[in-house]
Amino acid sequence: MGADHNRPAPPTPPGVRRVLVATVVPLFVITVIAAVVLWPRAGGPEVDGGSPVPRYHGTVTRVVTEECPPQPETPEGGGPGVADGPCGTVTVRVEQGPDAGRQVETPVPTGPGAPTVAVDDRIVLVKLTDPADPTASAYNIAEHQRGAPLIWLAVVFALAIVAFGRWRGVAALAGLAATFAILLTFVLPGIGAGGSPLPIAVVGSALIMFVVLYLTHGVTAQTSVAVLGTLGSLVLTGLLGTLATAATHLTGYGSEDATTLSMFRGDVDLHGLLLAGIIIGSLGVLDDVTVTQAATVTELAHANPGLSRLQLYRAATRVGRAHIASTVNTIVLAYAGASLPLLLLLTADSRPVTEILTSEFLAQEIVRSAVATLGLIAAVPLTTGLAAVVTAAGRTAAGPTTAGPTAGHGAAPRTRQAGGGDVPAARTHGGGRRTADRGLALEALGGGRAAEGFPDDHAPTHPPAGRPHREGGTETAW
Numbered sequence: 001m002g003a004d005h006n007r008p009a010p011p012t013p014p015g016v017r018r019v020l021v022a023t024v025v026p027l028f029v030i031t032v033i034a035a036v037v038l039w040p041r042a043g044g045p046e047v048d049g050g051s052p053v054p055r056y057h058g059t060v061t062r063v064v065t066e067e068c069p070p071q072p073e074t075p076e077g078g079g080p081g082v083a084d085g086p087c088g089t090v091t092v093r094v095e096q097g098p099d100a101g102r103q104v105e106t107p108v109p110t111g112p113g114a115p116t117v118a119v120d121d122r123i124v125l126v127k128l129t130d131p132a133d134p135t136a137s138a139y140n141i142a143e144h145q146r147g148a149p150l151i152w153l154a155v156v157f158a159l160a161i162v163a164f165g166r167w168r169g170v171a172a173l174a175g176l177a178a179t180f181a182i183l184l185t186f187v188l189p190g191i192g193a194g195g196s197p198l199p200i201a202v203v204g205s206a207l208i209m210f211v212v213l214y215l216t217h218g219v220t221a222q223t224s225v226a227v228l229g230t231l232g233s234l235v236l237t238g239l240l241g242t243l244a245t246a247a248t249h250l251t252g253y254g255s256e257d258a259t260t261l262s263m264f265r266g267d268v269d270l271h272g273l274l275l276a277g278i279i280i281g282s283l284g285v286l287d288d289v290t291v292t293q294a295a296t297v298t299e300l301a302h303a304n305p306g307l308s309r310l311q312l313y314r315a316a317t318r319v320g321r322a323h324i325a326s327t328v329n330t331i332v333l334a335y336a337g338a339s340l341p342l343l344l345l346l347t348a349d350s351r352p353v354t355e356i357l358t359s360e361f362l363a364q365e366i367v368r369s370a371v372a373t374l375g376l377i378a379a380v381p382l383t384t385g386l387a388a389v390v391t392a393a394g395r396t397a398a399g400p401t402t403a404g405p406t407a408g409h410g411a412a413p414r415t416r417q418a419g420g421g422d423v424p425a426a427r428t429h430g431g432g433r434r435t436a437d438r439g440l441a442l443e444a445l446g447g448g449r450a451a452e453g454f455p456d457d458h459a460p461t462h463p464p465a466g467r468p469h470r471e472g473g474t475e476t477a478w
Contacts, residue, residue, distance in 0.1 A: 016393050020224045027231060031206040038200055040189040053126050054097065057145060058104075060121045062091035065108065086110065090117055090141060092125060106139045115143055122148075168216065175212035182207050183280075191276065194267045198238065201276030205234055205283045213287065222294045225390055229290040229383030234279060237286075237375030241278045244367045250274060254364035255342075274364065282372040285327060289376055290383040293320050297387035309392035313384055320380035328373050335369050 065088035088108045094100055106125070109115050117123060122145040130136040161169040187204040191197045209230050217223045252258055252270030261268060296316045300307060307315070336343065342365075346356055356362060 013393075016221060016390055020221055020390070024224050024227060027206075027228075028210055031203060031210065034199070034203045035186060035207055038190055038195060038203055039186065040193040040195065053128070055142065056094055056096040056099075056125045056127065058092040058094045058096075058123055058125045060090055060117050060119055060123060061093050061103065063108070063117060063119060064088045064090075092123065092139070092141070094125065094139075097127070104139050106141050109141045115141060117141060117144075171216045175216045178211045178215065179208050182211070187276075187280070191268065191273065192265070197269055197272035197276035198242075198279075201279045202234065202238055205279055206231060208283060209234070209287065213291070217291060221390055222298050222387070223291075225294040225297075225383060225387045226287075226290040228386055229293070229379055230283075230286050232382050233286050233290070233375050233379035234283065236378050237282050237371060238275065238279055240374050241275045241367075241371045244371050245271065245274060248363055248367055250360060250364055250367060252364075254361040274368075278368050278371055281368070282375050285331060285372070285376055286379050289320070289323060289327065289379045292323060293380060293383040294387045296320075297384060297391050301391045309388045312391060313388040316384045316387070317380065320384060324377055324380060327376060331372055331376070332369055335365055339365060 065086050068087035086108050087110070089105045090108055091103055091105055094102050094104055104125075109117065115123070124142045124145055125139045126142045127137055127139055130138075158173055161172055163169070165172060182204055186207070187200055190200040190204075209227060213223055213227050213230070217226070250271065252272075252274040253262065254274075258270050258273070262270060293316055296319045297312050300312055300315050342361065346362065349356055357366070
């Protein structure tokens with residue numbers, strides 16, 4: 001077993017902890033109360049999806065292909081044609097149901113999206129019954145069995161995360177399980193029961209945020225800052241999404257999936273469902289940005305305790321700008337990848353480009369990407385400012401650093417010579433930088449704070465045994 005090499009954040013002073021607790025705990029309580037109020041109740045509207053078609057597992061034992069028979073003449077006057085292939089029969093050994101163990105024959109699957117089968121393929125059969133004669137039935141191949149490959153993929157996925165992240169990886173998997181649990185038990189059933197999608201999505205996203213962030217990153221001041229930044233950005237994203245969808249008059253019927261859903265569930269608010277999708281889709285990227293910004297401020301303050309609150313904010317914001325520049329492209333590519341069939345359909349459209357861009361199904365994707373990006377941009381200054389205030393307050397409450405009065409002004413540390421008088425430490429011993437280099441090396445190897453003239457808090461103040469102390473020497477005690 002390996003150790004976690006993540007450097008722990010310095011302890012937060014009690015006063016700062018009390019302020020964070022007084023801010024975060026009420027927000028968590030409000031989120032839990034809202035979830036209890038919005039929790040889906042039993043007895044909601046039921047959907048009559050008809051009786052399910054029986055499905056059974058089977059294994060292909062034989063495939064026979066043959067020439068397709070000619071088709072009759074078409075009403076438009078065309079001549080006889082040939083049916084779309086392939087044609088033939090497939091012999092399948094049934095493994096479930098009343099015909100388990102028997103060999104049955106099915107037609108070769110045809111049509112758009114039909115599976116291509118071969119001998120030893122594990123497939124799923126559907127049993128169709130003739131409405132006119134319930135005693136007559138036939139089997140057809142529906143699709144391949146995908147359970148075993150998906151299980152192995154999930155096992156490799158989990159092992160890779162644990163092997164690389166160790167205990168952090170285990171916590172990340174637990175957070176992923178919590179995310180799916182909240183989506184499957186609260187968000188989806190709540191919207192399916194006829195609830196308003198927007199408040200359900202906001203509350204569900206807040207629940208996911210609280211559970212995942214604290215479970216993955218620990219209950220620390222740094223995590224609390226990320227939580228506050230994420231929650232503020234989520235609220236802003238919801239407001240921007242509401243304004244943008246209202247200004248563009250989006251109805252939520254911009255996709256075939258939404259239209260199909262409206263046929264089965266007419267009580268679902270598709271406009272609210274669009275807003276809910278924007279908020280939930282933004283949550284994952286917001287978590288990434290806010291945690292990174294909070295950790296950046298903490299590491300900057302730990303590396304150079306002399307930085308002021310404004311200097312911490314400016315330095316961490318420069319990191320945030322680089323992060324945002326790459327993340328914006330990530331968001332757009334993610335939406336483009338999920339909408340490739342739609343984009344290909346647009347390339348074949350003969351309408352003018354302006355008319356295509358302003359159509360609902362494409363305007364919906366533009367609004368989704370733009371609102372998520374605006375919320376992401378707002379998360380950087382919000383989280384960075386909160387982290388800078390908390391970190392600077394914690395340093396002030398803990399007392400002045402050992403760096404001396406010049407720590408915050410970039411002046412070189414000074415040391416005393418044997419003959420009296422202070423000289424810059426970096427210029428002693430012939431003006432060499434051996435002391436600074438040693439301090440940087442100790443900082444990198446041991447996690448101490450000896451670099452740049454800031455001695456380690458736990459370093460001994462007296463010379464070690466067996467080594468005489470030379471007054472005026474610039475070597476830092478180990």
